[in-house]
Amino acid sequence: MITLHYESRFGLARGAVFIDGRPHLYTEGYEYDQSLIKVNVRSVARLKSKAGGLAFLSLADGSEAVLDVPQEVFAKLVEGTALEIEIIAEARQEKRARARLIGAAQGEPRRITPVQSLKDRLLAQAAKLGEDIESIINFDCLDAAEDGALNPSGPLSQGGYLSIERTRALIACDVDSAGGEGVLTPKAFAKACNARAVSDIGRRLRLSGLAGLVVIDLIGRRHDADRLRQLLLSGFGPEADKLIIGPVGKFGTLEFVRPWGATPLMDTIRSPVRAAHLLLREAIKRAEGEPGRLLTLRAPAAVLDIIRPLLAASHDPLSAIIRLEAAVKPEVIVT
Known part of the structure; x- marks a missing residue:
């Protein structure tokens, strides 16, 4: 039996796939991630440079990737040309994202594949593991899958x-x-x-x-x-x-x-997006325990810069009682 557990709030989401009661997949982040360096995303990129046998790409959103091609193809590539590529491996630690070459392209760098929700991307992965996927929500399952992904x-x-x-x-x-x-x-x-x-x-x-x-x-x-x-x-x-x-x-x-x-x-532990997600999740829990109270989210500026537009674009009723305050350590204050 395959079950999908998924939650989304304030434009951030997380989801997990369980098979026969055991977690197999877990992912979290923006509900609609615009990034061009996600696995399977196709786009037109510009060949920025060639050095040391590697080809470096510049993508439309300002991100970079390394092109994975045989040496005989590498020798024919000309810097500055437009190439259609697909991301095959996302960035990790000190490694850039890797892309495969689809072919020559025309025009300016741009996205080709449509933006998918995190849920749709997770469902596509789950479909490869089996059929008859049941969508339910169990927060304990989400937490267990998250813990398994980190440990x-x-x-x-x-x-x-x-x-x-x-x-x-x-x-x-x-x-x-x-x-x-x-x-x-x-x-x-x-x-x-x-x-x-x-x-x-x-x-x-x-x-x-x-x-x-x-x-x-x-x-x-x-x-x-x-x-x-x-x-x-x-x-x-x-x-x-x-x-x-x-x-x-x-x-x-x-x-x-x-x-x-x-x-x-585990590579996203220190990312501002994950910190923002964890802080908002904590705020939701605190609001459920103490309804009607004002919530102050304290965090570094980089984290607040992510939360601020998410609150502004959200129709979530909690948005009206959330205040933001710069601080070194992320925390939720209830007043």
Whole structure:
């Protein structure tokens, strides 16, 4: 069973997709994001420059992206020309967004694909995971999916633990059998932990948005590589054909590459948009607990600059009782 949990208020939204009671997708941000560097967005861009074997693009909204093309195509590109492109990976940490070349274009840089709501984008992702999607709203589910997106490490069902840590070079995963109970022998329990971890890694990476080179440190040294590979592919579902999987190493590691896509939620922790969203969510909770009281949102100027136009454009009744005040630390004051 697939369920979509979605909430939108003040022009900001968040949504989560659950399959059989477990979160698989989570996203948040502007309800209608105008950005041209979102995955699958097509636009006409200008080839700004070429350096070090890379082609840099300038997009219509002032953002930049790196063009992903073979060297034989790269050599023929001329700076200043207009190109139709599609974003294949969003910006993350110190990495620019990446785009694929569709072809030559005419005219000024501009958007081609229409702006979709966050809900429609999430539904399109959910449709790849299965049919019969039921839309409901459960705030506990949204919070649980958000927590899973920010903290992909956690216990495995029926015992064991899967740790997922992001480094500069790769995603390091460790399977631990600590806390195992039951009738299984230590060797059999370790084997079961490995199987559960490999089966669930796809869901956790999809939920958190982590990708790139992934290394799983399995328990033990001798493994059924074919079975682990099948479990890994099955866990990724429709994404499986995009994976590049290596053999199980002699030290008991399973390595694979998952292409980057959307920006991981953990990369947005310090963004003004997320800070604004969290502050407004807190204001809504406080207003429900103490109706009719005046709310003062205190935050840095960059955060207030995002909230101010959202309140001005909103017909939400809370807009009338919200005041904004510059401060170093974001907080909601009820008076």
